[in-house]
Amino acid sequence: MSRTVFTRREWKILMYFICSLVLLTFLKVPVSAQDVFTGNPIAMIAEASSPAVVNIDVETLVTRSLSPFPDDPFFREFFGQEFKRFNRTIPMKGRGSGFIVSSDGKIITNNHVVEDADKITVTLSDGRTLEAEVLGKDPTFDLAVIKIEAEDLPVLELGDSDKLKVGEWVVAIGNPFGLEHTVTAGVISAKNRSIHAGQVNFDGFLQTDAAINPGNSGGPLLDLDGKVIGINSAIIPYAQGIGFAIPVNMAREVVDDLIQYGKVNRGWLGVYIQPVSEEFAKAYNLESRDGVVVSDVVPGSPAELAGINRGDVLTHVDGEVIKEPRQFVSLVRKTMAGENITLTVIRQGKEKTLQVKLGEVESAACDISSSGCRTIKRIGIEISDITDELRKEYDLSNATGVVITKIEEKSIAARTGLKVGDLILEINGVDIKNTSQWDNLKKKDLQAIVMLISREGRTFFISMSL
DSSP states (O other), rough: OEEEOHHHHHHHHHHHHHHHHHHHHHHHHSSSSSOOOTHHHHHHHHHHHHGGGEEEEEEEEEEEESSSSSOOOOHHHHHGGGGGEEEEEEEEEEEEEEESSTOOOOOEEHHHHHHHHHHHEEEEEOOEEEEEEEEEETTTEEEEEEEEESOOOOOOOOOOOOGOOOEEEEEEEGGGGGGTTTTEEOOOOEEEEEETTTTEEEEEEEEEEEOTTOOTTEEEOOOOOOOOOEEEEEEESSSSSSSSEEEEEHHHHHHHHHHHHHHHOOOOOOEEEEEEEEEHHHHTOOSSSOEEEEEEEEOOOOOOOHOTTTOEEEEETTTTTOHHHHHHHHHTTOOOOOOOEEEEEEETEEEEEEEEEEEEGGGGSTTTOTTTTTEEEETTEEEEEHHHHHHHHTTTTTTTSSSEEOOOOSSSHHTTTOTTTOOEETTTTOOOTTTTTTHHTTOOOOEEEEEEEEEEEEEEEEEOOO
């Protein structure tokens, strides 16, 4: 009787097979092949969260000139009112995403998705289409809250963005290019990114490589627990895998104010800040890199009124040491408008303490109570004194005058061809050095306005009847 002899390799295979059978029997796991999607967290998140993600369609009526010379001031001046015959009011459509945060229909999205919209339509995952109204907007943080009339809606739970670590997996759900409920996954690439563009001046964005495309704006960025840790907001269009989201912890405070007050009621200081670099600390003989550097002060802001200057290093807020810009912004925004904070400032090597009464966040945009900014409602523009930020943004070099920072659609300014970034040098023959001079002009009950405008190195006059 012959005896079978196993090689060492065959013995290993046999023992591995026997151990596997024992383990599977003990754990009561079926031997048959498993569904490859079982236990896939991204698939589970997509299935559970998608019903609370909505598609937002907006429609805005805008006036467009069909003239072959729409931007030529000479033809506009020569033809006068006849130039308006070329104007047509047409609907402009856009779209974005949002997510439901209350069962009665409150939805978070980006401000730039619904800003200036004449009509907002929300499409739910079940196919229902409902019109929405805006409860509140904050252009500074690019957040908005809208509401639809519905009940028992699915909602998304807000998470804790402060606990996020670079490298953690995240999931983005939205409607890129109108492709509803698209799911992408990636990781948190970085934290505390800064974006300063237009009205958005935000320090603290989350950066992710989860694909975010046009139409994703306002959609949720979720962690692997299916909780919202960010609101998708921006991309770098010429890059791949670089998207930005607003941390939900920062958004939570803003959204609460928008729902309760219809506006942001948090404190506004009115400074532009940046981190204390190693070189800056050496050059200014600072003992540490704690604090933030004031790179600019908004004219007429609470900071200017309290005596804060460009180049000051702010090291403490109400006694708490400042380690980074985002922390500073968070501490200021936790304080309600009208309340006081105590700032510790290092200026020319000396430490001093300043008391500041915070203003409202909305005064960061043009407001008639701000000496550095004005809203000229009769014309439909906002003007601002020239700041370092505006010089860089609009390439104003050493120019003097006031800058147009916003133009309302369908306004007199829009119809006469004024543009954001135009520099106003004169109004009705009076040199304009700052926005406060408008207060003197408006007292004259003007019936017509002639502005001397500087644009791209050229100067020309624009006339308008009031």
